[in-house]
Amino acid sequence: MTDPTSGAVLRGAVDLSALRSRAAAPAPAEAASGVSLVFDATDETFGQVLELSRSVPVVVDLWAQWCGPCKQLSPILEKVVTELAGRVVLAKVDVDANPQLAQGFRAQSIPMVVALIAGQPVPLFTGAVPEQQVRDVFDQLLQLAAQHGVTGTVPVDGADAAETDAEPALPPHHQEAFDAIEAGDYARAVTAYEAALAENPRDEQARAGLGQVRLLLRVQDLDPQQARDAAAAAPLDAAAQFAVADLDLAGGHVDDAFGRLLDLFAVLPADQRGPVRERLLELFALVGDADPRVARARTRLASLLF
Template identity: 35%
Template sequence: MIDVTIANFEAEVIEASMQTPVLVDFWAPWCGPCKVIGPILEKLETEYAGRFKLVKIDSDQEQQLAQAFGIRSIPTCVLLKNGQPVDGFMGALPEGQIKAFLDKHVPSAGEVEAEADEAAAHEALADGDMEGAIERLRQAVQAAPDNDDARFDLVKLLLELGEDDEAKVAFAPVIAKAGAVRRLDSLKRWMDARDAQANVADPEARMAELDAAIAANKRNFDARFARAQLLMAYNQWTAAMDELLEILMRDKAWSEDLARKTYIAILDVIEPPKPKVAEGQVPPEDPVVATYRRRLSSVVLS
């Protein structure tokens, strides 16, 4: 618990809430209910183990802050996330109701653990430690099975390493919702492309065969798509997108939008994780992804 004044409000509340939800307790020394709720809030801050930050503001001493939040009675608690108030309550609520309030807004223990594991996995990747990254991503998925971002990163990394069977095992719990979650659908399209080439004994000969078919008929979209899938299977992403663009330039809606959907899947797969930024800021975009997004827009909208 931290006592906040106008001097440290920016750092302890606004900036801190960019990383962790901040619960502001407006109180005063003469307030009886404040003395009841104060120890409950401090107890919960300990129990939640860093999932939210508790600060206290003496509304008598810090009237400017109290007025800024429109405080009319105390105790009043206001929760901030990403620098903005998102919810609050007045009065000395019982512990159970305060926990219910917090649970609506703060991450679960599993989500916090998963986020830490994801960050550690990205650090391991930056250091070239693939096995360490896989292990931390497995831990993230175990801690928060609904964390689709962690699962996406895990399956993607396993596929990049050629561990297709393990990737399929990791993907199995979410396969039913792949059609409704675009990034999961993108992984499935990549796995489908790899499966389609699994029985190709000689990829170079197969590529030559497809090239000949396309040379004979530039509108042989089945051959073009098969060529794109073959390139996808071997992670030749830009060449695969170039081939898909050839289809889109000739028939935007071919095979129920198959070329466009596969192109978007590749963009999802090759896009690196975006760094966290403050609300209102836009993270930098990978130049290859940005270029191929523009190319897709140019073709689709033409």
């Protein structure tokens, strides 16, 4: 397995983009009767397998009926996955029946085992390997998944109800931030998320959480009426406009928040626009690029820049 401390393992190993957007049938790992830890994946269902990998690591076993080493390896993979009790799932791909997946993973020889973390492929090994080696590789895989914020589990059929209903354990800094938020101590939550990002700059859950608690911290002690009166009295005061934009965003008035800052950006001299642009980008990230309100605001910002 590639060095799990290297972020490069999540970039460019194989191109699965064509499969990501495929309209998929109901994912076999999400049957109404419960979640199976081992299931067959196909060209048609693989889009949902990619989505599943955003919450739990998915190990992909590329095999074929005629492959002797595959028949040796598959029971080992299933045994280790079962013992991990929902922390990893196993997607089995018959390369003869699913040529698009075989091509996407560049399966030149089988058995070939690849993991998916947050939709990105991580090569594990090729060929039949001993059980202990499989266990070692899976341990590294779980460490890598945690570094990238993929720490969920799937409920296991027949497991104790208290176990299946329990929330998966959060990484330590995330738990500290959650506890701080519950206590209303947003400053401590900011510090915890910053510590998580210092350890793993790719932790997108920590990055999103940090943006949210920074917003909560900024609006925590604001008096809405006083803030709006101050903004009305000083239309070119960036700090005053920032405060009202934060209140609007926190209250769900997204277009009002974006519009206020874009209007300010439009009238400020070029050498004073930097902080307004930075705050806009921060608020865009909080709402998410997929939101059409962000797309409209980005278009207007681009028109003002050029």
